[in-house]
Amino acid sequence: MASRYSIFSLLKESFRGHRGWAPAWRDPEPQPAYDFIVIGGGGHGLATAYYLAKNHGARKVAVLEKSYIGSGSVGRNTTIVRSNYLMPGNIPFYEHSLKLWEGLEQDINYNAMVSQRGVLNLFHNDSQRDACVRRGNSMHLHGVDGELLDRDDVRKLLPMANFDNARFPIHGGLLQRRGGTVRHDAVAWGYARAADSLGVDIIQNCEVTGIRQDGSGVTGVETTRGFIASRRIGMACAGNTSRVAALAGLRLPIESHLLQAFVSEGLKPIVPCVVTFGAGHFYISQSDKGALVFGGSLDMYNSYASRGNLPLVEEVCEEGVALMPCLSRVRMLRSWGGVMDMSMDGSPIIDRTSVDGLLLNAGWCYGGFKATPASGWCFAHLLATDQTHEVARAYRLDRFASGRLIDENGAGAHPNRH
Amino acid sequence: MRIPCPHCGPRTLDEFTYYGDATVRRPSATGPDAEPAFYDYVYTRANPFGLHRELWFHQGGCHEWLVVERDTRNHDIKGAVPARSVCGSGDAR
Numbered sequence: 001m002a003s004r005y006s007i008f009s010l011l012k013e014s015f016r017g018h019r020g021w022a023p024a025w026r027d028p029e030p031q032p033a034y035d036f037i038v039i040g041g042g043g044h045g046l047a048t049a050y051y052l053a054k055n056h057g058a059r060k061v062a063v064l065e066k067s068y069i070g071s072g073s074v075g076r077n078t079t080i081v082r083s084n085y086l087m088p089g090n091i092p093f094y095e096h097s098l099k100l101w102e103g104l105e106q107d108i109n110y111n112a113m114v115s116q117r118g119v120l121n122l123f124h125n126d127s128q129r130d131a132c133v134r135r136g137n138s139m140h141l142h143g144v145d146g147e148l149l150d151r152d153d154v155r156k157l158l159p160m161a162n163f164d165n166a167r168f169p170i171h172g173g174l175l176q177r178r179g180g181t182v183r184h185d186a187v188a189w190g191y192a193r194a195a196d197s198l199g200v201d202i203i204q205n206c207e208v209t210g211i212r213q214d215g216s217g218v219t220g221v222e223t224t225r226g227f228i229a230s231r232r233i234g235m236a237c238a239g240n241t242s243r244v245a246a247l248a249g250l251r252l253p254i255e256s257h258l259l260q261a262f263v264s265e266g267l268k269p270i271v272p273c274v275v276t277f278g279a280g281h282f283y284i285s286q287s288d289k290g291a292l293v294f295g296g297s298l299d300m301y302n303s304y305a306s307r308g309n310l311p312l313v314e315e316v317c318e319e320g321v322a323l324m325p326c327l328s329r330v331r332m333l334r335s336w337g338g339v340m341d342m343s344m345d346g347s348p349i350i351d352r353t354s355v356d357g358l359l360l361n362a363g364w365c366y367g368g369f370k371a372t373p374a375s376g377w378c379f380a381h382l383l384a385t386d387q388t389h390e391v392a393r394a395y396r397l398d399r400f401a402s403g404r405l406i407d408e409n410g411a412g413a414h415p416n417r418h
Numbered sequence: 419m420r421i422p423c424p425h426c427g428p429r430t431l432d433e434f435t436y437y438g439d440a441t442v443r444r445p446s447a448t449g450p451d452a453e454p455a456f457y458d459y460v461y462t463r464a465n466p467f468g469l470h471r472e473l474w475f476h477q478g479g480c481h482e483w484l485v486v487e488r489d490t491r492n493h494d495i496k497g498a499v500p501a502r503s504v505c506g507s508g509d510a511r
Contacts, residue, residue: 242463242464242465243465246464251458251463251464252462252463253461253462253463254463254465255438255439255465256465256467256490301436301488302438302439302465302470302472302490303490303493304467304490304491305491305492305493309431310431311430311432344461400457400460400461401453401457401461413460413461414438415438416436416438
């Protein structure tokens with residue numbers, strides 16, 4: 001590792017006017033061949049490369065990124081981490097992820113601003129309370145923390161919420177205290193720096209334009225910077241998964257959809273944890289700078305545009321004001337859109353494909369950020385050992401054909417409904 | 419984004435409901451390859467980066483189902499026609 005970040009290195013550089021910091025990762029030329037290639041320099045791809053090097057001792061690993069690292073969804077989300085899932089196939093995976101988040105900063109020697117401020121899902125009627133109790137019990141059965149709050153408990157946490165909304169009064173909530181937020185860009189940068197220090201080549205501005213195969217499987221990738229050979233290639237391409245997989249002739253149970261997110265001007269502390277509004281689809285937290293970070297549903301139509309339309313902006317803001325009327329006079333600072341790889345059952349895929357040596361990590365829908373560490377951990381495990389990691393056992397590509405779906409929402413094969 | 423409804427003219431997006439890819443066709447349930455064909459029909463999608471033919475329902479207008487051709491890179495809409503004029507009666511084509 002170039003230099004270890006610590007209070008001492010910070011003090012030393014403070015006295016030197018911060019002129020001595022070295023770049024956090026190298027900018028290497030691609031080598032002709034690697035043991036492992038990871039396509040996609042987002043959170044999942046960088047985490048995969050890091051755990052390949054750290055857990056499995058891989059030394060010739062490349063991450064290929066068509067733009068700059070962190071330019072995709074890892075820099076375009078609402079930074080929420082949690083493991084408050086219902087389905088047996090999902091909970092162990094997301095809990096593994098949350099445990100990795102808890103130790104991440106020490107592991108990669110990078111301040112990712114992991115803040116376990118809690119995630120509170122509100123409920124507004126009896127059946128939603130029943131659903132929260134059921135989910136909480138499911139979490140407890142898997143050793144995950146969860147607390148059922150009544151109306152007064154919620155009022156202490158969130159006094160500015162509208163408890164007496166005529167249609168959607170707040171009756172209580174399901175709180176996971178270990179959930180929270182993580183600084184998203186720092187996750188990409190921290191994993192990049194840690195992977196680079198273990199010898200991983202992070203190759204930016206290198207777009208994969210073809211996937212070469214022979215009779216025995218994959219042999220390498222054509223890129224805008226030339227051919228790079230490898231017999232173990234992992235795709236971690238998020239919203240662009242279908243495009244990259246199509247280079248190998250694969251057609252996947254995935255559609256790319258558009259999700260917008262929003263940031264307000266900075267305010268005094270008003271939202272102490274992540275809060276989700278049960279009467280619609282709205283989630284909000286407050287950044288350390290004081291800005292409210294919030295979002296809602298997908299725009300609903302297929303898109304790679306990274307920008308959304310106004311009807312959804314209006315809907316999200318209406319839901320925000322329904323939850324907290326005081327938001328009506330808050331000014332919105334900026335909004336952005338990201339491209340989501342929506343799978344047909346709303347759950348991810350970490351599996352082999354029909355092309356030998358070409359592996360798939362996709363279908364993260366809009367839960368990809370919280371999954372970053374476990375996704376990298378399990379994908380590295382699959383790439384290195386050819387064995388599925390036990391917490392990712394349910395994330396098979398053939399579950400759609402076999403009927404073993406993991407449909408948290410019970411929405412059926414409509415990717416925009418998950 | 420405004421969708422040029424052939425009956426109502428250009429209308430705002432929130433009058434419409436999106437259904438999805440208009441190119442998939444329900445396969446024959448009795449064919450020899452019915453199982454893989456239904457897997458493809460229900461689950462796999464081309465998900466193109468570029469022109470996409472897709473179904474929209476004009477819920478807030480004439481209640482016509484439309485096939486809209488739209489560029490997924492920039493939301494540029496090339497045109498919209500009534501679905502019945504291109505999709506036929508629902509037979510596999």
